Amino acid sequence: xxxxxxxxxxxxxxxxxxxxxxxxxxxxxxxxxxxxxxxxxxxxxxxxxxxxxxxxxxxxxxxxxxxxxxxxxxxxxxxxxxxxxxxxxxxxxxxxxxxxxxxxxxxxxxxxxxxxxxxxxxxxxxxxxxxxxxxxxxxxxxxxxxxxxxxxxxxxxxxxxxxxxxxxxxxxxxxxxxxxxxxxxxxxxxxxxxxxxxxxxxxxxxxxxxxxxxxxxxxxxxxxxxxxxxxxxxxxxxxxxxxxxxxxxxxxxxxxxxxxxxxxxxxxxxxxxxxxxxxxxxxxxxxxxxxxxxxxxxxxxxxxxxxxxxxxxxxxxxxxxxxxxxxxxxxxxxxxxxxxxxxxxxxxxxxxxxxxxxxxxxxxxxxxxxxxxxxxxxxxxxxxxxxxxxxxxxxxxxxxxxxxxxxxxxxxxxxxxxxxxxxxxxxxxxxxxxxxxxxxxxxxxxxxxxxxxxxxxxxxxxxxxxxxxxxxxxxxxxxxxxxxxxxxxxx
Ligand SMILES: Cc1cc2nc3c(=O)[nH]c(=O)nc-3n(C[C@H](O)[C@H](O)[C@H](O)COP(=O)(O)OP(=O)(O)OC[C@H]3O[C@@H](n4cnc5c(N)ncnc54)[C@H](O)[C@@H]3O)c2cc1C
Numbered sequence: 001x002x003x004x005x006x007x008x009x010x011x012x013x014x015x016x017x018x019x020x021x022x023x024x025x026x027x028x029x030x031x032x033x034x035x036x037x038x039x040x041x042x043x044x045x046x047x048x049x050x051x052x053x054x055x056x057x058x059x060x061x062x063x064x065x066x067x068x069x070x071x072x073x074x075x076x077x078x079x080x081x082x083x084x085x086x087x088x089x090x091x092x093x094x095x096x097x098x099x100x101x102x103x104x105x106x107x108x109x110x111x112x113x114x115x116x117x118x119x120x121x122x123x124x125x126x127x128x129x130x131x132x133x134x135x136x137x138x139x140x141x142x143x144x145x146x147x148x149x150x151x152x153x154x155x156x157x158x159x160x161x162x163x164x165x166x167x168x169x170x171x172x173x174x175x176x177x178x179x180x181x182x183x184x185x186x187x188x189x190x191x192x193x194x195x196x197x198x199x200x201x202x203x204x205x206x207x208x209x210x211x212x213x214x215x216x217x218x219x220x221x222x223x224x225x226x227x228x229x230x231x232x233x234x235x236x237x238x239x240x241x242x243x244x245x246x247x248x249x250x251x252x253x254x255x256x257x258x259x260x261x262x263x264x265x266x267x268x269x270x271x272x273x274x275x276x277x278x279x280x281x282x283x284x285x286x287x288x289x290x291x292x293x294x295x296x297x298x299x300x301x302x303x304x305x306x307x308x309x310x311x312x313x314x315x316x317x318x319x320x321x322x323x324x325x326x327x328x329x330x331x332x333x334x335x336x337x338x339x340x341x342x343x344x345x346x347x348x349x350x351x352x353x354x355x356x357x358x359x360x361x362x363x364x365x366x367x368x369x370x371x372x373x374x375x376x377x378x379x380x381x382x383x384x385x386x387x388x389x390x391x392x393x394x395x396x397x398x399x400x401x402x403x404x405x406x407x408x409x410x411x412x413x414x415x416x417x418x419x420x421x422x423x424x425x426x427x428x429x430x431x432x433x434x435x436x437x438x439x440x441x442x443x444x445x446x447x448x449x450x451x452x453x454x455x456x457x458x459x460x461x462x463x464x465x466x467x468x469x470x471x472x473x474x475x476x477x478x479x480x481x482x483x484x485x486x487x488x489x490x491x
Pocket of ligand 1: 206
């Protein structure tokens with residue numbers, strides 16, 4: 001970091017009252033009519049450097065900094081924003097990098113409204129009119145992108161090779177984070193990935209209009225420069241065993257995510273034209289040569305696409321569908337069907353609004369009861385049953401209750417099941433790992449599993465969650481692995 005980067009006690013006191021009057025800066029987005037005709041990121045960011053610096057100045061540098069506590073990786077947000085407002089963009093980016101392996105990703109797709117920005121003191125003032133929180137996510141993106149465009153993250157002088165080696169299963173945010181921390185400590189790292197390219201859900205899930213693929217690709221290139229090796233098209237448990245990995249490596253990290261798409265278990269679910277969410281998203285967002293052979297056939301949408309589910313994955317599916325139908329010159333209808341009401345929808349309001357602006361229809365209080373097909377085996381309709389809300393369930397949300405006799409058919413030529421993701425139970429059970437429904441039990445301090453030298457973190461421990469929580473888990477597991485390897489060397 002340059003001499004400009006200052007710890008909190010060295011930063012001059014700011015005039016907080018004055019800062020409350022600095023106007024929030026506009027974050028530009030592509031218009032809805034324009035963006036459905038391309039796959040580019042919807043959010044464009046601040047007008048220029050000056051606007052980003054002014055937005056950073058809205059941070060009142062409060063000593064309590066609840067934004068840090070609300071961040072799963074505890075980024076020093078006031079410290080980074082101070083450097084940004086001084087124009088020290090690289091220092092600001094490096095402050096984020098002290099605690100996060102992917103500020104360029106988290107800045108774009110973290111649900112900041114319930115993390116850092118949700119706890120921002122500026123946004124939580126009881127003022128009329130209300131003051132928006134400092135737009136921390138977009139400022140994080142701004143400095144991380146500036147750094148990517150100006151030489152990339154610093155490449156540390158690597159220590160002498162340790163002679164030790166780590167295997168990493170899965171190349172999503174968790175696996176990449178562990179790979180980076182292990183490589184920087186001088187260990188040899190090989191990442192084994194089932195898909196043809198590394199990146200996990202950053203590549204094979206999250207659409208380009210939220211996160212351009214070049215962001216994940218730049219991260220992989222950086223890791224390759226650190227010496228990390230990637231072995232793709234290799235499924236752990238099928239193409240390579242734990243015993244083989246333990247033969248070659250001194251420690252193993254399992255970062256295989258929670259990628260088993262939940263099914264509804266309904267009659268007709270195997271009809272042609274019905275896709276699991278990931279199978280649909282990858283066909284829409286990637287080229288055939290980036291996909292395994294069985295997923296290369298492109299999706300062609302007809303008059304009615306129905307996406308079932310109300311979370312963020314569902315929003316990614318409907319917005320992918322809108323782009324596919326618009327860009328094919330069609331005007332197919334795209335509907336999102338959810339069994340509760342909008343108030344209970346689990347995903348981000350911002351994503352829902354994006355979908356609404358782009359022309360997606362929402363049907364609430366409807367649950368699928370079966371799928372109907374034609375004689376050739378293609379889906380033609382979904383039978384839904386109407387629901388009403390009953391008492392709250394364990395999640396605190398009101399439970400949907402079926403209204404008897406309300407079954408009705410909704411025409412559909414494509415259906416996407418976006419019902420959530422599960423852990424890989426057969427894999428966990430087959431390895432003898434302690435787990436619950438495929439989610440691995442790990443030591444809360446070190447990420448160690450019940451098998452010696454085998455660590456885990458990310459969605460395969462927490463269940464389907466967030467990029468930033470996967471990074472936090474992986475950081476903890478990397479520390480555990482480094483201690484484990486150091487202890488092994490000392491033996
Ligand atoms: C469609 C979608 C949209 C999302 N949007 C957001 C968002 O906007 N913001 C956000 O914060 N989070 C979002 N998430 C969640 C986020 O992507 C995950 O929480 C995060 O990627 C988890 O990281 P991970 O490394 O644990 O797992 P993953 O990213 O799932 O990576 C696991 C990797 O392991 C590989 N793998 C699995 N099994 C094996 C095996 N047996 N052998 C070898 N490799 C294997 C997989 O192919 C994958 O590459 C989204 C998730 C989805 C599905």
